[in-house]
Amino acid sequence: MKSMSLYEEKHSFLNKLSPITKMIYVVAAILIPAFAGEKMLAVGFMIFSMLLLMHSKVIRRTFPILGVSGFVVLTVLIIQGLFRAGNETVVLDMGPVAFYKEGLLFALGIAINVFNIILCFCVLVLSTKPSDMVEELVRKGFSPRIGYVFTSLFQLIPQMTDRMSTITDAQKSRGMETEGSLMIRMKAFLPLISPVIMSSFIDTKERAIALEVRGFNAKNKKTFLNESTKIPVDNVIIIILVVGIVCSIGWRIMTWLR
């Protein structure tokens, strides 16, 4: 069964950090440039995220993720470059259409923002096991019931995707067409998805019973299988990041008051 998570254990510095630290890093990398209103800060965070990812030897895995949004950024670039209101300075004249400087700069700003968010998320996602993330949150007071729901997703979705290929094969062997005109493909959708839906609902019934007999609803304080893995560096990083966020908010308020 294929795992959904992008996490990879490389025994790197990022792997050793507490998930909480990395989550705060994500928040800081998004909020600080937003509050300070300075694009160069976002670029700085981008480069820093990239260095971290390179240091953990997972930079290769960010490329497909960047590719997904890269395509959308490309359409933004084209549309804003051609049509943005306030476009005046022509940069590239291509016969009937022309790219304008203002629109392209605006699109560049969007691209920086988007890639910054993606890279800082990658720092968290590529170096943290989802279950560790949830466990750490539960330790901090997050509902353990919702925490269970979240972790179980990473097991359930690959299971359902497996079932999906079984059902596709079964329906095809009964002669169902999955290719052809739009109408044929539309008609194929319901017979494909309804067996998955029905069987997963029936599964929920069994899963609910299985959980309840194991004391899922017990009100007692929950204990943890793994020990908290916080290292001293974590606290230092958290303090720096929080100070950074507070400073950027302070800066924003100052500029407003002026």
Add this chain to the structure above:
Amino acid sequence: MKGKNNNSPWSLQFNTAALVLIPAAVGINYIGKLFAGVLKLPLWLDSIGTCLAACLAGPVVGAIAGAMNNLIYGLTMDPISTVYAFTQAAIGIVVGLMAYYGAMKNVKGALLTGILGGFAAVLISTPLNMIFWGGTTGNLWGDLAYAAVLSQNASTWIASTVDEIIVDVPDKIVVLLLVMGLYKNLPKSLLSLYQSNSKIESLD
């Protein structure tokens, strides 16, 4: 069955079955999106699970399922989609409320729910699109409309709203019609499982 509930649809007391419905719903969203991709359909169809969960277990479960759906996308495929968790949560709430007041019993009600859900999505997605993408959605037809509206010298907000309406509303209508068909055909024994706020006589 619905409408006779004594408690409010906002009850946070859900039973275990309603809770494990959430991962199933997210899984269904995921599969719906995959199938739509495999069959090359021009719709997303990625909120079937959210809407079904909302119909079965109410707006709160629907909202959690929707939000978690996008968190999972964010953690496994596309980090930006995390922010659209709010959109999916809104869809869950709208559909859950409509189902609670009995709209999901016929085609007319489902159509209305689809339109309302679609516009709830537009209402929340448009500002997010403006912040993160300058107004476009990355969907071919929507973005063509965006460019067309923009070239008429309209504001980016109007262009972005039109873009989002084209992308979201037809999709939500199809999804809700599908969901109604599925919801009406679910076995009764399954339906009663998730109704944690319907009145139960206790023997002890």
